[in-house]
Amino acid sequence: MKAIKMGVSTLSQQAITIAERIQRALDTLTRAERQLAQAILENYPASGLGPLSALAKDAGVSGPTVLRMVQKLGFKGYPDFQTELREELRDKVKNPISKHDTWTEGAPSGHVLNRFTDAVMENIRHSLAQIEPAAFDAACALIADPKRKIFIVGGRISHTIAEYLFLHMQVIRPDVIHVQSTSNTWPHYVLDMKEGDVVVVFDVRRYENNTLKLSELAHAKGAKIILLTDQWRSPVHALSDICFSSRIVVPSAWDSAVMPLLLVESMISAVQDILWTDTRDRMETLEAIFDQTKMFRKFT
Amino acid sequence: MKAIKMGVSTLSQQAITIAERIQRALDTLTRAERQLAQAILENYPASGLGPLSALAKDAGVSGPTVLRMVQKLGFKGYPDFQTELREELRDKVKNPISKHDTWTEGAPSGHVLNRFTDAVMENIRHSLAQIEPAAFDAACALIADPKRKIFIVGGRISHTIAEYLFLHMQVIRPDVIHVQSTSNTWPHYVLDMKEGDVVVVFDVRRYENNTLKLSELAHAKGAKIILLTDQWRSPVHALSDICFSSRIVVPSAWDSAVMPLLLVESMISAVQDILWTDTRDRMETLEAIFDQTKMFRKFT
DNA sequence: CAGCAGATGTACGATTCGTTACAGATACTT
DNA sequence: AAGTATCTGTAACGAATCGTACATCTGCTG
Numbered sequence: 001m002k003a004i005k006m007g008v009s010t011l012s013q014q015a016i017t018i019a020e021r022i023q024r025a026l027d028t029l030t031r032a033e034r035q036l037a038q039a040i041l042e043n044y045p046a047s048g049l050g051p052l053s054a055l056a057k058d059a060g061v062s063g064p065t066v067l068r069m070v071q072k073l074g075f076k077g078y079p080d081f082q083t084e085l086r087e088e089l090r091d092k093v094k095n096p097i098s099k100h101d102t103w104t105e106g107a108p109s110g111h112v113l114n115r116f117t118d119a120v121m122e123n124i125r126h127s128l129a130q131i132e133p134a135a136f137d138a139a140c141a142l143i144a145d146p147k148r149k150i151f152i153v154g155g156r157i158s159h160t161i162a163e164y165l166f167l168h169m170q171v172i173r174p175d176v177i178h179v180q181s182t183s184n185t186w187p188h189y190v191l192d193m194k195e196g197d198v199v200v201v202f203d204v205r206r207y208e209n210n211t212l213k214l215s216e217l218a219h220a221k222g223a224k225i226i227l228l229t230d231q232w233r234s235p236v237h238a239l240s241d242i243c244f245s246s247r248i249v250v251p252s253a254w255d256s257a258v259m260p261l262l263l264v265e266s267m268i269s270a271v272q273d274i275l276w277t278d279t280r281d282r283m284e285t286l287e288a289i290f291d292q293t294k295m296f297r298k299f300t
Numbered sequence: 301m302k303a304i305k306m307g308v309s310t311l312s313q314q315a316i317t318i319a320e321r322i323q324r325a326l327d328t329l330t331r332a333e334r335q336l337a338q339a340i341l342e343n344y345p346a347s348g349l350g351p352l353s354a355l356a357k358d359a360g361v362s363g364p365t366v367l368r369m370v371q372k373l374g375f376k377g378y379p380d381f382q383t384e385l386r387e388e389l390r391d392k393v394k395n396p397i398s399k400h401d402t403w404t405e406g407a408p409s410g411h412v413l414n415r416f417t418d419a420v421m422e423n424i425r426h427s428l429a430q431i432e433p434a435a436f437d438a439a440c441a442l443i444a445d446p447k448r449k450i451f452i453v454g455g456r457i458s459h460t461i462a463e464y465l466f467l468h469m470q471v472i473r474p475d476v477i478h479v480q481s482t483s484n485t486w487p488h489y490v491l492d493m494k495e496g497d498v499v500v501v502f503d504v505r506r507y508e509n510n511t512l513k514l515s516e517l518a519h520a521k522g523a524k525i526i527l528l529t530d531q532w533r534s535p536v537h538a539l540s541d542i543c544f545s546s547r548i549v550v551p552s553a554w555d556s557a558v559m560p561l562l563l564v565e566s567m568i569s570a571v572q573d574i575l576w577t578d579t580r581d582r583m584e585t586l587e588a589i590f591d592q593t594k595m596f597r598k599f600t
Numbered sequence: 601c602a603g604c605a606g607a608t609g610t611a612c613g614a615t616t617c618g619t620t621a622c623a624g625a626t627a628c629t630t
Numbered sequence: 631a632a633g634t635a636t637c638t639g640t641a642a643c644g645a646a647t648c649g650t651a652c653a654t655c656t657g658c659t660g
Contacts (some may be wrong), residue, residue: 089389
């Protein structure tokens with residue numbers, strides 16, 4: 001029968017977590033402090049529960065910086081900060097609230113963000129399970145081959161993802177061409193195709209006639225066709241040498257491009273690895289040009 | 301009868317939590333030590349992460365007892381015990397996702413696809429944890445307001461994602477404008493901005509001067525600014541009314557746009573829900589137009 | 601009941617940790 | 631371009647913590 005002293009313990013906070021407090025104060029923090037804040041949130045709350053010096057080293061800042069930030073957040077000192085972190089952890093474990101069916105805390109599990117993210121995660125899982133690594137590697141090898149020209153083709157919506165691939169490939173290697181199948185000019189590009197060239201085609205639901213025609217002509221010219229499509233597969237797949245299908249269903253009137261984008265980014269990364277020595281030179285040159293145009297900001 | 305101990309005990313390093321280790325050792329502990337063990341397990345792991353003296357007082361035992369038990373469990377000292385507790389906590393929060401250690405079967409876990417997907421999943425998890433649902437809802441409400449014009453602005457790479465948002469918004473509601481900050485024509489668009497209009501700005505690493513200038517002018521005109529940026533946050537965030545930051549680090553020389561895209565798609569879905577009756581009409585009209593242009597295939 | 605062994609707590613010393621003061625560096629202003 | 635304000639790290643100080651030695655207590659055994 002120990003004196004139950006709750007009542008006061010309900011004051012156990014304004015229901016605002018320290019993570020949120022950090023998040024909210026981010027604007028008032030300085031550079032080094034933000035760097036530290038990121039490190040804390042990176043693996044929260046574990047890193048904040050260790051010694052001050054360890055946290056400082058992990059974040060790449062110095063001890064006093066840690067202290068200053070902690071005080072800015074309204075704590076008396078580092079020990080005070082740690083105490084509240086532990087309290088928070090204690091409460092969190094105590095509430096057996098169905099955790100991870102919500103991705104963003106503080107939103108009902110039926111919130112768009114949670115429903116949407118659930119679907120996307122499922123899509124990624126399913127899509128990847130169906131992809132043959134050998135096919136992926138083969139596609140990357142084709143794209144990385146400097147002797148082949150690369151044509152990238154997208155449709156009304158998917159051309160945005162196609163352009164994303166194009167913009168990166170353009171930096172990595174020469175002879176990359178972005179073809180707008182929505183425009184009337186695409187036949188001109190087919191003129192330049194020759195046997196062995198590679199055509200990367202994006203075609204998802206509401207498959208477009210232009211895209212199919214372009215693919216047929218390219219196929220006839222002996223070009224290799226790599227197709228990124230959805231789970232129902234565009235008619236282009238009959239002509240394609242390599243085909244990747246992504247699940248794209250989400251709780252929305254439209255389809256998701258997340259999985260195709262993930263594939264594209266993985267490809268970029270893989271191709272860049274293959275061509276790294278060349279790519280590095282091209283990137284340095286590009287940097288120099290950017291410097292001259294003053295297009296980007298120089299600091300952080 | 302405390303014979304059995306070594307031999308297998310080397311495996312005690314991995315995959316066995318400290319809680320389990322305590323449970324298992326419960327028999328070999330003395331009365332005061334068991335009392336302490338219960339207190340630790342009572343609210344685990346929070347209580348073990350505080351100072352030794354606090355734990356001792358909480359359990360009703362004295363300092364040295366804590367130390368002796370901890371050493372019995374095989375730790376060098378109390379700090380060592382705490383360090384492993386923190387490691388465990390770190391792994392615990394990391395794991396709910398990466399329980400799949402390979403995503404695509406048949407590829408080594410070191411394959412690009414697996415490494416990349418791991419990183420992306422982590423990004424999604426971290427980013428969403430930092431997003432305030434209220435801010436998201438507020439942003440969607442702004443975009444869904446038919447009385448406000450919507451300007452969508454992207455940079456050299458991010459304009460692809462910006463355009464993705466634009467293409468969908470264009471279907472959902474009128475008065476949506478896509479501004480190319482890479483082009484010289486953007487000042488013309490600023491001319492048309494008026495107080496209450498909404499500017500959706502995409503700005504990730506290699507923050508662009510044009511994007512910042514455009515935002516400053518828009519801000520001066522009294523437009524609401526919704527910013528989608530990375531974890532380091534574009535300088536535009538100082539002007540923004542609502543800011544979403546996504547983790548974008550992947551094993552590649554470039555950054556990932558998956559998380560920003562996920563946010564964009566969620567927004568599209570949410571806005572479409574708000575405006576559904578209007579959207580449906582617009583979509584039907586659009587379908588009719590498409591039919592006449594014969595742009596899409598009629599089947600599947 | 602006497603004696604002993606293990607268990608437990610108290611008090612002190614050594615060490616690590618958190619904190620403060622100060623100086624160098626950086627960015628911004630006039 | 632010089633000056634100023636702010637930020638940031640190094641170094642020393644003081645405080646709290648951990649670990650150890652020792653004394654006390656409890657419970658078991660003969």
